[in-house]
Amino acid sequence: MDIMQIVAIGLIATVLIVVVKSQRPELGVLLSVAAGVILFLLVLSKIGSIMDIIKDLTARAEISMVYLGTILKIIGIAYIAEFGAQICRDAGESAVATKIEFAAKIMIMVLAVPIIVAVLQLLLKLVP
Amino acid sequence: MGSNIDLIFKIAGVGILVAVLNSILKHAGKEEQGHLVTLAGLAIVFMWVIQLLANLFDQVKSVFKLF
Numbered sequence: 001m002d003i004m005q006i007v008a009i010g011l012i013a014t015v016l017i018v019v020v021k022s023q024r025p026e027l028g029v030l031l032s033v034a035a036g037v038i039l040f041l042l043v044l045s046k047i048g049s050i051m052d053i054i055k056d057l058t059a060r061a062e063i064s065m066v067y068l069g070t071i072l073k074i075i076g077i078a079y080i081a082e083f084g085a086q087i088c089r090d091a092g093e094s095a096v097a098t099k100i101e102f103a104a105k106i107m108i109m110v111l112a113v114p115i116i117v118a119v120l121q122l123l124l125k126l127v128p
Numbered sequence: 129m130g131s132n133i134d135l136i137f138k139i140a141g142v143g144i145l146v147a148v149l150n151s152i153l154k155h156a157g158k159e160e161q162g163h164l165v166t167l168a169g170l171a172i173v174f175m176w177v178i179q180l181l182a183n184l185f186d187q188v189k190s191v192f193k194l195f
Contacts, residue, residue, distance in 0.1 A: 009133055015142035023147035024166070029175045031139045037177075038132045038185045044184075048191045071191055076192025080185070 006042055010035070029091045036083060070115060078085050081107075141146060142169050 013035035021028030051072065058068045081104030088097035146169035153162035 008158065009136070012133075013136050016136060020140055020143035020147075023150075024143050024169075026170055027139065027143035027146065027173055030170075030177045031136065031143065033177050034135055034139055034180055037138065037180045041184060044187050044191055051191060054141065072192045076188055079192075080188055085159075 001041065006039055009039060009042075013038075027093075029087070032090060033087055036087065040083070066107075067115065070111055073111055076106050077104055077111070130182070135180065139173050139176065142173055 013031065017028050017031050017035070020031055055065075055068065058065065081100055084099045085097040085104075086092070088100065146166055149165045150162045153159070153165065
């Protein structure tokens, strides 16, 4: 039962963070980073197998792999940026967190532009 | 897996040790050494966490095909 393991790690980490943070706030931040990374690494292999299934379905539906690749990249960027921004916000640095989120939005926009252009071109073809 | 949860305990141990050493040194009137102990603990933990983060970024890159 992986979920039991994950909840247990989370609870142990929370107690340790509360203990350490009262004495040394900077080590508390690092501890929460480590806990977050470990929890995500535990589910990342499962995400990988889900991605394989989605790829298989995409190939069966004969949708271009370019679109799926873009969507996967956007999900990856969103997750990493959210992870960093949450840690900054936890440590009380909302300004840095907001900048990370802004940068992630720009990166996602850059990735999404080819799809938007493709949609617009399709629309132009439909309009006589 | 086993080494993963170990890291949390290791970081918490360093944190508690640094806090105790810091208060002992403060009582002994050696505040500068207390600061150095804090800095050393922070550097050690930083090395571990940065390696872990690099591992996370590599895995996310390979799962989401972010190259």
